[in-house]
Amino acid sequence: MPDALPLLTPKPGELPAGLYALQTTRAGGVSGGPWASLNLALHTGDDPEHVAANRQRLEQDLGLPSPIxxxxxxxxxxxxxxDALRAALQAGATAEADAVVSDRPGVVCAVQTADCLPVVLATADGTAVGVAHAGWRGLADGVLETTMVALRDLCPGAPIHAWMGAAIGPAAFEVGPEVRDAFRAQDPEADTAFRPGAGGCLLADLYRLARQRLLRAGVAQVAGGGRCTFTEAEIFYSYRRDGATGRMGTLVWVDPDYPR
Structure with missing residues (x-):
């Protein structure tokens, strides 16, 4: 797979063999202003022609096996x-979802983020994959667990591995006490993911919260995380930092050429 575009990818062994996973950065596109430069989202105020060009470049440079x-x-x-997402969009319907799954080789699953946490999930045999958009609300409400249920429906009994892309880091994610209360009500251990911040705010560790939820739900291995979209302004978009900004994409698909 070509890697002309700057990408964030799992290290060897962090996900099962036979699949591809990546997160784009903000570099390598044609958008300008606050969306510079590889903005992949149409809902942010960017020129739609620039977004279309960015999406086309992403698909071409990566040699994707199917359109995103x-x-x-x-x-x-x-x-x-x-498959259901494709059918809905082809029918002109609105396809609302915060996670996408597939067990068909060569079918790309994708979500967009700009501070929220993207989480790639895959069965240990590499035959079923998914990706979830996990902001604090979705995380607290169970988007990761729901995605795991969908994967287990596709491949019953298989252990699941997870890889976390870049999100707002624990030194920058200021929240109110209601966020801590929402997580603590479900799991007292979640209290360890919060520490005092300035002005009565709390600093939340989205990575720790996601890891706790994943391990409690039975994920066999959790990798990735550790980057900060808020502080690494040259590399990542951040809605919290900039307001008007672009979106990065996190993609995963089963390699259709991998011998099984």
């Missing part, structure tokens, strides 16, 4: 199969 189909994300827990 983007769900309409609503900070919920809805999961849709890539």
């Amino acid at each position: 189909l983007w769900p309409r994300q609503v900070h919920g827990t809805g999961v849709i199969s890539a």
